[in-house]
Amino acid sequence: MAVHQSLEFERSLVELEAKLLELKHSHTKGKVDLKTDIKKLEKKLQDLKKKIYSGLDPWEITQIARHPNRPYTLDYVQLICEDFIELHGDRKYGDDPAIVGGLASIGGRSIMLIGHQKGRATKEKIFRNFGMPNPEGYRKALRLMYMAERLKKPIVTFIDTPGAFPGIGAEERGQSEAIAENLTVMSRLKVPIISIIIGEGGSGGALAIGVADKIMMMEYSIYSVISPEGCAAILWKDGTKAEIAAKELKIGAKELLKLGIIEKVIKEPLGAAHCSLEKAARSVKEAILVSLDELMPISIEMILEARYKKYREIGIFYNPSI
Amino acid sequence: MLKKETGHTEKVEKARKVPEGLWVKCNNCGEIIYRKEMERNLYVCLKCNHHHRINAYNRISITLDEGTFREYDAEIEPVDPLGFKDIKGYKEKINESQKVLSVKDAVVCGEGLINGKKVMICAFEFAFMGGSMGSVVGEKITRLFERALKGRRPVMIFSCSGGARMQEGIFSLMQMAKTSAVIAKFKDSERPFISVLTDPTTGGVSASFAMLGDVIIAEPRALIGFAGPRVIEQTIRQNLPDNFQKSEYLLEHGMIDLIVERKNMREILSRLLDLFKPDHIKRDIEPATYRHRTTDASQKK
Numbered sequence: 001m002a003v004h005q006s007l008e009f010e011r012s013l014v015e016l017e018a019k020l021l022e023l024k025h026s027h028t029k030g031k032v033d034l035k036t037d038i039k040k041l042e043k044k045l046q047d048l049k050k051k052i053y054s055g056l057d058p059w060e061i062t063q064i065a066r067h068p069n070r071p072y073t074l075d076y077v078q079l080i081c082e083d084f085i086e087l088h089g090d091r092k093y094g095d096d097p098a099i100v101g102g103l104a105s106i107g108g109r110s111i112m113l114i115g116h117q118k119g120r121a122t123k124e125k126i127f128r129n130f131g132m133p134n135p136e137g138y139r140k141a142l143r144l145m146y147m148a149e150r151l152k153k154p155i156v157t158f159i160d161t162p163g164a165f166p167g168i169g170a171e172e173r174g175q176s177e178a179i180a181e182n183l184t185v186m187s188r189l190k191v192p193i194i195s196i197i198i199g200e201g202g203s204g205g206a207l208a209i210g211v212a213d214k215i216m217m218m219e220y221s222i223y224s225v226i227s228p229e230g231c232a233a234i235l236w237k238d239g240t241k242a243e244i245a246a247k248e249l250k251i252g253a254k255e256l257l258k259l260g261i262i263e264k265v266i267k268e269p270l271g272a273a274h275c276s277l278e279k280a281a282r283s284v285k286e287a288i289l290v291s292l293d294e295l296m297p298i299s300i301e302m303i304l305e306a307r308y309k310k311y312r313e314i315g316i317f318y319n320p321s322i
Numbered sequence: 323m324l325k326k327e328t329g330h331t332e333k334v335e336k337a338r339k340v341p342e343g344l345w346v347k348c349n350n351c352g353e354i355i356y357r358k359e360m361e362r363n364l365y366v367c368l369k370c371n372h373h374h375r376i377n378a379y380n381r382i383s384i385t386l387d388e389g390t391f392r393e394y395d396a397e398i399e400p401v402d403p404l405g406f407k408d409i410k411g412y413k414e415k416i417n418e419s420q421k422v423l424s425v426k427d428a429v430v431c432g433e434g435l436i437n438g439k440k441v442m443i444c445a446f447e448f449a450f451m452g453g454s455m456g457s458v459v460g461e462k463i464t465r466l467f468e469r470a471l472k473g474r475r476p477v478m479i480f481s482c483s484g485g486a487r488m489q490e491g492i493f494s495l496m497q498m499a500k501t502s503a504v505i506a507k508f509k510d511s512e513r514p515f516i517s518v519l520t521d522p523t524t525g526g527v528s529a530s531f532a533m534l535g536d537v538i539i540a541e542p543r544a545l546i547g548f549a550g551p552r553v554i555e556q557t558i559r560q561n562l563p564d565n566f567q568k569s570e571y572l573l574e575h576g577m578i579d580l581i582v583e584r585k586n587m588r589e590i591l592s593r594l595l596d597l598f599k600p601d602h603i604k605r606d607i608e609p610a611t612y613r614h615r616t617t618d619a620s621q622k623k
């Protein structure tokens with residue numbers, strides 16, 4: 001990574017990496033043989049990485065999920081698709097850059113690919129509205145999903161948003177209605193749907209493209225009904241309690257797999273996806289292809305029945321009469 | 323519709339176990355009003371027409387024909403699926419709410435009659451954790467639509483909710499998908515879903531079933547929206563327009579069908595049910611005969 005923007009818990013790694021670089025540099029200059037020292041340090045770095053990344057708490061995972069260098073939808077598209085033609089606009093109001101979508105080819109199959117899109121540099125961040133869609137973004141997604149249904153293309157969605165945009169225009173144009181409509185339509189859409197949470201799964205704004213037959217999460221992504229900060233502000237009346245809220249909300253991939261909400265956790269390379277885009281992309285591609293192989297041979301009637309049943313049964317309560 | 327006063331007074335007592343004073347203060351204009359007077363006016367301020375929040379049983383009793391309500395699934399109770407603890411534990415909060423209110427969670431569902439017409443009805447209890455939707459609310463609404471689908475009945479839901487119940491984490495988020503999925507199925511039934519939005523209807527409730535009504539009605543000046551006004555103000559750092567996210571504003575922007583005052587609600591619902599009534603004309607004319615008939619008709623000319 002050229003510019004390594006580091007998180008707090010990554011700092012010791014960054015220091016070690018710098019030291020290693022220095023050592024390698026003096027080694028190539030050829031004055032002393034530092035081979036064994038380099039080897040030792042490399043091993044130490046690897047061990048430290050393993051140690052840090054195996055014991056991350058939910059708040060640290062939240063930081064990784066939002067890491068500025070984390071791959072976004074179009075980064076993955078570039079690495080996993082043989083072809084991609086982006087399609088624009090909702091045909092009603094506008095084109096929302098916070099959601100991208102289009103026809104893509106992956107492993108020789110053509111799919112409809114839709115995802116939230118964040119920006120990296122300041123200008124692009126603003127252009128993408130920090131990955132927070134307006135209603136027209138959800139309506140564009142809906143239009144593309146209807147197209148996929150008619151043309152019998154499976155749908156793959158990439159989820160990565162802090163949430164649907166809370167703004168005046170968004171409310172005026174029916175943010176609630178746009179999300180609700182997607183939820184109800186996706187529950188019965190007659191093509192297989194695969195969703196991958198690649199970064200932040202922010203509440204209804206994430207779910208609005210996430211009603212799927214198979215939901216997968218990247219190892220260090222999060223999926224939550226409310227942001228830890230928002231939750232802390234409401235329940236603790238103190239936004240700084242986000243760290244505790246993150247833990248209480250159970251937002252990590254492993255926890256959501258245990259709770260039966262998602263079907264699979266996609267393993268990330270050591271040091272998380274931003275340390276090796278190619279490796280992360282390979283895992284994502286494989287997960288998509290395996291899922292397509294699983295879903296495509298099944299009749300759509302059976303898929304719809306299973307999809308309905310899955311959502312019908314989510315919820316834990318006490319029913320004394322049963 | 324005002325004939326049922328005696329019926330609902332009793333239900334008020336049922337819903338709120340704590341006795342209340344003789345006088346109430348309008349929380350909009352501050353006027354002190356005799357409680358009985360306020361009840362007779364369906365909890366709408368006699369001075370400023372402010373529609374006060376009413377509890378679930380009360381809502382049902384002012385909507386249905388007297389004595390026709392049959393409750394469903396009253397016994398379903400919330401649990402604490404995540405072991406969630408903020409300043410208090412979630413369990414503790416549930417117990418506290420259940421102690422003060424005579425409901426187990428934030429909705430009351432059942433069936434009854436409106437001017438003799440059978441409907442499936444659901445009303446939110448805002449006093450139960452802000453009317454928030456967790457597993458119990460999602461399940462009861464889903465069952466209501468399933469019953470309506472089976473019995474071919476119209477559904478009406480009176481929403482009054484701040485959104486999803488955070489303490490149930492992802493389970494509460496998924497109730498949005500669950501309720502929206504059952505509505506997709508219900509819409510095969512040729513029966514209407516009438517969604518009534520009352521103050522407030524926001525977050526995960528507005529972004530799921532509440533906005534999926536065939537007809538969407540709001541009470542006057544109800545707060546309706548996806549994000550809360552304070553969140554919006556903090557995000558965009560601008561003052562919000564007058565009336566923003568109020569019923570009147572939504573009507574103007576094409577987001578709801580009607581604004582109906584509480585005193586007229588029952589009548590409007592009844593008329594909608596009549597107009598939506600399935601007609602029983604038997605469609606037995608085959609395309610071939612139809613063509614034949616039209617040819618006959620033209621030949622006669």
Ligand SMILES: [Zn+2]
Nearest residue numbers: 348351367370
């Ligand atoms: Zn008043």
